[in-house]
Amino acid sequence: MTESFDPEAFRRKPDRYEITWRGITIEILYKPPFARFYVEHPIGTLQVKSIEPNKARLPITKTGHVSRVVQGVDIEAQGGPVAYVLAWLEFEAAKSAKWRKRPPSTP
Numbered sequence: 001m002t003e004s005f006d007p008e009a010f011r012r013k014p015d016r017y018e019i020t021w022r023g024i025t026i027e028i029l030y031k032p033p034f035a036r037f038y039v040e041h042p043i044g045t046l047q048v049k050s051i052e053p054n055k056a057r058l059p060i061t062k063t064g065h066v067s068r069v070v071q072g073v074d075i076e077a078q079g080g081p082v083a084y085v086l087a088w089l090e091f092e093a094a095k096s097a098k099w100r101k102r103p104p105s106t107p
Helices: 007-011 074-076 081-093 097-099
Strands: 003-005 015-021 023-035 042-052 065-071
Touching: 007 065, 015 081, 023 081, 042 074, 042 081, 065 074, 074 081, 081 097
Parallel strands: none
Antiparallel strands: 003 023, 015 023, 023 042, 042 065
16 A cells, blocks of 8 residues: 655645535535545545525535545546535535435526
């Protein structure tokens, strides 16, 4: 196993994005890959938090906040952190009758 860790990248502030999804304002914090476990798996962190209304439930979290370790290639393949989170929200919303009833976001 090849492990590498970039302390400078780890200390870097995360990129911040703000979106509105189905009437909920969401903050996305993404720290691009800072560690690599096996050559093909660079990992970073992703945090999603509802900020208006504060702590509003989302189909990906009941508390309004979720944090996860993600593979950078997955984020890139989806088109970046915003596209990744939007796809994740829509995927999970499609599984729930409650969320399917809410009108989709309009661009």
